[in-house]
Amino acid sequence: xxNQTQTQLLITALSEAQSIEKHFGxxxxxxxxxxxxxxxxxxxxxxxxxxxxxxxxxxxCPYKNYIGENLLTLLKGKISNPEWLKLNSILxxxxxxxxxxxxxxxxxxxxxxxxxxxxxxxxxxCISNTRxxxxxxxxxxxxxxxxxxxxxxxxxxxxxVFSVVLVLAAFVFHQQKKRSNELQNLYxxxxxxxxxxxxxxxxxxxxxxxxxxxxxxxxxxxxVKNPLAIIIQGxxxxxxxxxxxxxxxxxxxxxxxxxxxxxxxxxxxxxxxASISKLVTTPENINLIIDNSLLLMRNLLDKNHIKITRNxxxxxxxxxxxxxxxxQVFFNIILNxxxxxxxxxxxMIRTYAEQRQEHEKWVxxxxxxxxxxxxxxxxENIFEPYSTTKRAKGGYGLGxxxxxxxxxxxxxxxxxxxxxDGAGVIVLVSFKA
Amino acid sequence: xxKKKILIIDDEEKFTKYIKLNLEFKGKYEVRxxxxxxxGLEAAKTFKPDLILLDVMMPDMDGSxxxxxxxxxxxxKNIPVVFLTAIVTKQEIYEKGSDIGGHPFIAKPVNLxxxxxxxxxxxxxxxxx
Numbered sequence: 001x002x003n004q005t006q007t008q009l010l011i012t013a014l015s016e017a018q019s020i021e022k023h024f025g026x027x028x029x030x031x032x033x034x035x036x037x038x039x040x041x042x043x044x045x046x047x048x049x050x051x052x053x054x055x056x057x058x059x060x061c062p063y064k065n066y067i068g069e070n071l072l073t074l075l076k077g078k079i080s081n082p083e084w085l086k087l088n089s090i091l092x093x094x095x096x097x098x099x100x101x102x103x104x105x106x107x108x109x110x111x112x113x114x115x116x117x118x119x120x121x122x123x124x125x126c127i128s129n130t131r132x133x134x135x136x137x138x139x140x141x142x143x144x145x146x147x148x149x150x151x152x153x154x155x156x157x158x159x160x161v162f163s164v165v166l167v168l169a170a171f172v173f174h175q176q177k178k179r180s181n182e183l184q185n186l187y188x189x190x191x192x193x194x195x196x197x198x199x200x201x202x203x204x205x206x207x208x209x210x211x212x213x214x215x216x217x218x219x220x221x222x223x224v225k226n227p228l229a230i231i232i233q234g235x236x237x238x239x240x241x242x243x244x245x246x247x248x249x250x251x252x253x254x255x256x257x258x259x260x261x262x263x264x265x266x267x268x269x270x271x272x273x274a275s276i277s278k279l280v281t282t283p284e285n286i287n288l289i290i291d292n293s294l295l296l297m298r299n300l301l302d303k304n305h306i307k308i309t310r311n312x313x314x315x316x317x318x319x320x321x322x323x324x325x326x327x328q329v330f331f332n333i334i335l336n337x338x339x340x341x342x343x344x345x346x347x348m349i350r351t352y353a354e355q356r357q358e359h360e361k362w363v364x365x366x367x368x369x370x371x372x373x374x375x376x377x378x379x380e381n382i383f384e385p386y387s388t389t390k391r392a393k394g395g396y397g398l399g400x401x402x403x404x405x406x407x408x409x410x411x412x413x414x415x416x417x418x419x420x421d422g423a424g425v426i427v428l429v430s431f432k433a
Numbered sequence: 434x435x436k437k438k439i440l441i442i443d444d445e446e447k448f449t450k451y452i453k454l455n456l457e458f459k460g461k462y463e464v465r466x467x468x469x470x471x472x473g474l475e476a477a478k479t480f481k482p483d484l485i486l487l488d489v490m491m492p493d494m495d496g497s498x499x500x501x502x503x504x505x506x507x508x509x510k511n512i513p514v515v516f517l518t519a520i521v522t523k524q525e526i527y528e529k530g531s532d533i534g535g536h537p538f539i540a541k542p543v544n545l546x547x548x549x550x551x552x553x554x555x556x557x558x559x560x561x562x
Binding site for chain 1: 445447448451452454455458490519522541542543544545
């Protein structure tokens with residue numbers, strides 16, 4: 001082995017690294033690092049690389065049959081007593097995870113053993129989450145040969161140590177940097193998972209809450225709407241039967257009809273609010289959902305002289321959504337806009353995708369109207385049930401509360417603000433793609 | 434002119450009473466009322482209505498079950514059914530072509546004008562078939 005060329009040494013190191021990788025059943029990183037290490041030591045002649053664990057057991061060595069052996073057992077009889085003590089002290093340092101250098105005299109393995117002066121350098125490394133140490137060894141004379149015999153020993157030694165320490169430093173730094181990157185990546189993954197779990201938990205709590213509210217509302221709706229239906233039909237009957245020209249009677253019937261209409265609106269609002277206990281999500285194109293909502297409301301928009309401007313991003317990423325519920329979101333938002341523009345106006349709808357964090361793409365819908373905007377002082381509570389600006393017109397104050405609930409169930413975000421000039425409202429609805 | 438026959442199946446007795454009075458008042462309809470799903474099924478076979486107004490939620494047999502059994506019955510399977518329901522959201526009312534199990538629906542409470550318009554629309558649709 002002493003006579004092997006540098007290339008052979010390198011090939012052996014790499015193939016041994018592969019076999020170690022197999023042996024320890026882990027990490028690509030190890031092979032990569034050995035590769036890097038081998039490149040670094042390419043310039044050094046006859047260098048031996050060993051990796052030992054804390055108990056001095058060899059876990060990497062160019063000689064396959066030494067792997068698994070204890071370094072001390074292997075060297076017994078090949079070293080003098082004083083050197084043996086020195087080696088023990090080095091192994092103690094290795095055990096403590098220290099790094100350093102030393103010169104040790106070994107006996108050669110031939111028939112007439114002579115002392116072979118050997119340079120050693122060692123440093124801790126981490127392999128498969130286990131702390132180990134790398135030992136680089138080199139014959140002192142081999143380094144000295146090509147150098148002028150008169151050159152001072154400390155220059156040779158200094159050159160060798162400098163090279164080896166550089167190799168080790170690069171190796172250890174590389175290992176630690178990789179490990180730190182790995183930990184950072186792991187942290188990011190865990191953080192994302194935590195956020196996802198938190199969102200799912202919120203959604204589940206919300207779903208359960210809405211499930212109870214839903215049952216309650218359905219019951220109330222059934223019990224209230226049937227009497228309302230009887231009142232309406234009874235009034236229709238009276239209208240036909242009386243056929244009177246008495247204005248007071250006509251006015252009374254009209255008032256009754258309006259009152260029933262308002263009560264009906266309240267119940268419808270409750271049903272809307274409560275109808276979101278379960279989501280059935282599929283990947284959806286948000287542009288198509290908006291178009292469908294606009295189609296459903298076309299008559300209402302035309303009747304109220306609302307001009308629509310669409311600015312949709314093409315190839316917008318698909319979003320996991322409950323189509324019907326999200327249509328309900330746009331329906332309520334657009335209905336609010338229509339009611340805020342009694343004399344007609346413009347409704348601008350824009351969609352776009354944006355990268356908010358490294359691994360987070362969001363799809364946003366911006367809806368802008370030219371209506372009256374929300375009065376000051378109400379903005380903080382606009383999502384609260386029964387917080388309405390339309391009570392006089394028969395509003396029931398559940399539209400935006402419903403919108404907020406649906407958005408929360410989807411893990412989405414909604415933001416509503418008055419335009420700076422006060423002429424209208426901007427609504428931003430965002431979903432994680 | 435032959436009067437169009439309307440069968441109303443709904444457990445709310447007062448509601449069906451006024452619907453019957455209001456429709457018959459128009460002079461165009463002959464109305465029969467049943468307040469139980471099972472009795473409604475029998476009535477559909479004998480009365481042979483041009484259209485059935487069917488409540489969704491009834492105690493003995495719900496509307497969708499009545500509709501399914503009507504479809505199974507040879508003499509009734511072509512009779513148009515319009516559901517009456519109290520449990521419907523605001524958005525569903527706006528949606529065109531919304532239906533319950535393939536049938537159109539009317540949201541309670543309904544005024545007479547909308548009720549007659551829906552009846553006429555569905556009877557006409559049926560006669561075209």
